[in-house]
Amino acid sequence: MSKFxxxxxxxxxPLANKIIGSLYLQAMQSALSALMPxxxxxxxxxxxxxxxxxxxTLNKGFLYHFFYGWQTAADFLTPPFARLSSLAVLLLxxxxxxxxxxxxxxxxxxxxxxxxxxxxxxxVISLNRHNDLIASLTGMDGSNLFGSILLSCLSFEFYHLLVxxxxxxINLEKRGIPKAFTDSLQNLLQLGLVLCTTSVVCYFLLHTTxxxxxxxxxxxxxxxxxxxxxxxxVFLLSFFVMFFWWFGIHDTLITIPLSPLLLYTFFVNFxxxxxxxxxxxxxxxxxxxxxxxxxxxxxSGATYSLGLIALFSKSKQLRxxxxxxxxxxxxNVNETLTFGLPLMYNTSLMVPFxxxxxxxxxLTFLAMSSGHxxxxxxxxxxxxxxxxxxxxxxxxxxxxxxxLCLMLLDFVLYFPFFKHYEKKYMQENERPSx
Amino acid sequence: xNLLLVCNAGMSTGIMKIKLEEAAKVKQxxxxxxxxxxxxxxxxxxxxxxxxxxxxxxxxxxxxIKKAFAIPVLVISPLDFGTMNSMEILNKVQAAxxxx
Numbered sequence: 001m002s003k004f005x006x007x008x009x010x011x012x013x014p015l016a017n018k019i020i021g022s023l024y025l026q027a028m029q030s031a032l033s034a035l036m037p038x039x040x041x042x043x044x045x046x047x048x049x050x051x052x053x054x055x056x057t058l059n060k061g062f063l064y065h066f067f068y069g070w071q072t073a074a075d076f077l078t079p080p081f082a083r084l085s086s087l088a089v090l091l092l093x094x095x096x097x098x099x100x101x102x103x104x105x106x107x108x109x110x111x112x113x114x115x116x117x118x119x120x121x122x123x124v125i126s127l128n129r130h131n132d133l134i135a136s137l138t139g140m141d142g143s144n145l146f147g148s149i150l151l152s153c154l155s156f157e158f159y160h161l162l163v164x165x166x167x168x169x170i171n172l173e174k175r176g177i178p179k180a181f182t183d184s185l186q187n188l189l190q191l192g193l194v195l196c197t198t199s200v201v202c203y204f205l206l207h208t209t210x211x212x213x214x215x216x217x218x219x220x221x222x223x224x225x226x227x228x229x230x231x232x233x234v235f236l237l238s239f240f241v242m243f244f245w246w247f248g249i250h251d252t253l254i255t256i257p258l259s260p261l262l263l264y265t266f267f268v269n270f271x272x273x274x275x276x277x278x279x280x281x282x283x284x285x286x287x288x289x290x291x292x293x294x295x296x297x298x299x300s301g302a303t304y305s306l307g308l309i310a311l312f313s314k315s316k317q318l319r320x321x322x323x324x325x326x327x328x329x330x331x332n333v334n335e336t337l338t339f340g341l342p343l344m345y346n347t348s349l350m351v352p353f354x355x356x357x358x359x360x361x362x363l364t365f366l367a368m369s370s371g372h373x374x375x376x377x378x379x380x381x382x383x384x385x386x387x388x389x390x391x392x393x394x395x396x397x398x399x400x401x402x403x404l405c406l407m408l409l410d411f412v413l414y415f416p417f418f419k420h421y422e423k424k425y426m427q428e429n430e431r432p433s434x
Numbered sequence: 435x436n437l438l439l440v441c442n443a444g445m446s447t448g449i450m451k452i453k454l455e456e457a458a459k460v461k462q463x464x465x466x467x468x469x470x471x472x473x474x475x476x477x478x479x480x481x482x483x484x485x486x487x488x489x490x491x492x493x494x495x496x497x498x499i500k501k502a503f504a505i506p507v508l509v510i511s512p513l514d515f516g517t518m519n520s521m522e523i524l525n526k527v528q529a530a531x532x533x534x
Contacts, residue, residue: 023473026471248492250442252442321517324516324518328449336517339512339513339516340516342512
């Protein structure tokens, strides 16, 4: 075991951190998280303006009056606010392309404005099927998220290469022309080269395969999406997240590359729900809100219950860690437990730490795939207390109760392992002093 | 004293920042703590007296030392981080800055 650990620490761990720290993953993470508040706001407006239950179908009583009131308020508020609902979601890919450019440029010290516009336009070009910009507009929603990420990376990489090698840079400053004037010309040729190349490649692909670059990207990614959206996929992905965490490698190693996939499935569900699909029959089960509401209850490892157990530990130190982690657990932040108890490199707690979260995932998956539980179609951010997130992402009380049951189950699973660890911990650290 | 707290995303370091500032108040120390993601490190280096790495990014130590020139770099031990032992961390920071 220790040999294996040493090898991980020496080889895999630095590599994993290189991947997490890589330019493209970081830019993607920054871009997607910058969009989140807008996505969430749009969804909140949408929910507020469309009550999930038609009050006509209810018997007179509290619920009837509640939904009657909600509908009345929604009718009143719809005209001025309707244009806010789901706005960012409907432009998700377009905004992502721009923001990718923004963060890529910022991290490589390129001109931020130029690159932001460049990556946005490259994506828009790729959507163009019949020289009809208006028709391309529909492709700017979440359905082309993968394409938008790919195109912004490629167009940036090409542009950055030209700038680095100083190919096509126009330098007029030496000839006595004012800098303010030359700035606008300096990159003209390089930008033109990137846009022309994008356009020609898109045209070529469209006419040979009949598909745009975003179409092709989606086709390539689909098998991964389908794998993720299966009981085995959920189990393995969440297991690997925990496996790496056990070595102190942040969950972002897996959750960042996974985030566009999770956002995509969320988007598809959201669109389907808006078009009238019942929540139990939505296309996908594993989505961004699914992960944070049903799997990572209290943070990676589903440590909410573990934190509660630690809170009432016999050991003074473990109790202190339980207290330190208590508040943050409600926002799915659990580094205090991971590093404090610690969970990292802890063989006593290894089994539940690795398996409880995947188990939550599989149970939820089965409950949803069998139609017993509503699937997720709304997202209110990953820092919402899990039971509440379950409610807001499905608008179903049953989902909230389901998460409470999972928390109870997690409690039962963690408990014996924690007690064993507590005993060992107290023997090693809290010998009665002379 | 200006502290730069480095991690990869910035959620738990947010809590650490508050704890460090509380500890500084107790010690009657003038302290500003800035939290930054690892990738943007170089943009935050000016005027920094000490860099603290959170345990998640402990493997970037060599790389950060190279970029930091003369600024002392410390890794917060997992235990100090987990218990949010900001007093102890601050003691180590002071020692590192004084030894410079």
